[in-house]
Amino acid sequence: MMSDGQPRPSAATGQIIVSGLTKQYKNVRAVDNLSFTVEPGRVTGFLGPNGAGKTTTLRMLLNLVTPTAGTATIGGHRYADLTDPLRTVGAVLEASSAHKGRTGINHLRVICAAAGLPKERADEALALVGLSPAAKRKFKGYSLGMKQRLGIAAAMLGNPQVLILDEPANGLDPEGIRWMRGFLKGLAAEGRTVLVSSHLLSEMQLLADDVVIIAAGKLVRQGPVEQVMGSMTHGARVRVRTPQADELAAALREQSATVDADPHGALLVGGVDAPTVGRVALAAKVELHELTTERPDLEGVFLELTAGKAEIR
Template sequence: MIEVEGLTKQYGAVRAVDDLTFDVKPGLVTGFLGPNGAGKSTTMRMILGLDKPTAGRATINGKPYRDIKNPLHEVGALLDAKAVHPHRSAANHLKWMAQSNGIAPSRVDEVLGLVGLSDVAGKKAGGFSLGMGQRLGLASALLGDPGVLILDEPVNGLDPEGIYWVRSLVRALAAEGRSVLISSHLLSEMALTADHLVVIGRGKLVANQSTKDFVAANSGSHVIVRSDYLDTLAESLTAEGLDFDRATDDEGRPTLVINDQEVDYVGKLAFSLGVPLNELTVKRASLEEAFMGLTGDSVEYSAGTLPSGAAGAGTIAPQPQAQEDNNVV
């Protein structure tokens, strides 16, 4: 278990982390979210004793990281996958870590197989692609079979298969009773991975609740209705004082979009009017929409718009996500 109490980090006039308090409980995947510059990496570094807090404390299983003997047996961390000697092979990188923490050499082969690097175990880490480096970093974190995992952007550079594998892995590890703290900018992936969310902005705690409750509390739901008698239903919705919009679906058919309501209520209303429905569905906001709605004022840098006619007339053109390259350079 990870316990963070009043954690604060000051860099001159800048307060990177401001009085953070939260727990990472066993048996759950806890997502650690926030805009760039929110203080996520700094917080993780303080938990691991790499940065000294200005105030507050962070403990793992009741002790500061520096007081843990043979820490790889208790805590596995991935903060920077590039922090590997480029001329050392993947196997040798793990072997020296194992030896320094009293871990059996056979465990090196186990974790290399687990992360899919057995075939390149003898290759120098400096020639690894971004995705392969991430896999080696995950192998390092898993080396001591720890009960606590701290992972900063572990899916960065992985292809879809790799992302799915990481998701399945961390959820399986949490199901075994381990504490997992994981940060990622891929919010759609975090929605599938995290049971609980700790959200920060400008170093301060913004939310600390289950993923389901976070989305429900910070976004609304919309009921979509399609019928041959929309005008009758619209008149009743207006009389009830309900907020709705007229729209069309993907096939150009007219619909009503009723805001902040549930299908049960709308269905009963339509039944009472004798209005047959061709469609009655609910659309709930995504984690991404809820996150942006809550943290929009906490971003360090805001993108501007492009001149009219450029890259979609006022929108920033999406950039391709880095994909894993399975070739060794």
């Protein structure tokens, strides 16, 4: 509790609060009065087209760039004021770089020594990311995926409550992406705060619980993935296959539904839900061969929400 009697999140809760955050470079307002929160125990996808201001925001959060205005706090504290930053926040901002001739394990041991962490943490962190078999191989022989894992191992050395990753899926093959997804979901399930930036919306749909969408430095939308998708103007459509397409289309249009034909002969019905389509079909004695609800994917949501704001700056 603070002296004014208001409860205040401790660093251990790991809630991230970005408030009125702004960064003005000479000619570019990279981040523009941005406010959002990131909750512990969830994976939050930080989404935006190229140049939207994601990296600048994350760098301000980690005290690597000084904001022009506004604040960013982790568990109620600015990064610069954290008493033990490595044990509070782990960050992976770009693919890990390390001394080429150094082995993976030695790279981590050097960081442990510099940070005052016990050297056993190097072995533990390497095991955590599945790199133990390559512990004694030199960094220059690591694949991009192995370098990404080593970067994550380095971020995990202090066993932090909060993990922040900038475009971690960049350059990974499908197996690497699958591994990353499972790993980050596992950290969130342990109650940690996981903030991941990406422009790969399809990936975020599989990974994120919440999304924060920005474009041109400004907040476009934030909320649970499902809710953001549900807020789409075009909503879900129902896909129907029937040998009596004309009859069903006529019956549905009487219910004010919109009906389009897809190239494969199915009907795409908007404005009514699947049970309604089923009831209308039954009443019209129309035989159904397929009845599926098609949800808009995040890619479509994203394009719609950021349209016109994603100009190259």
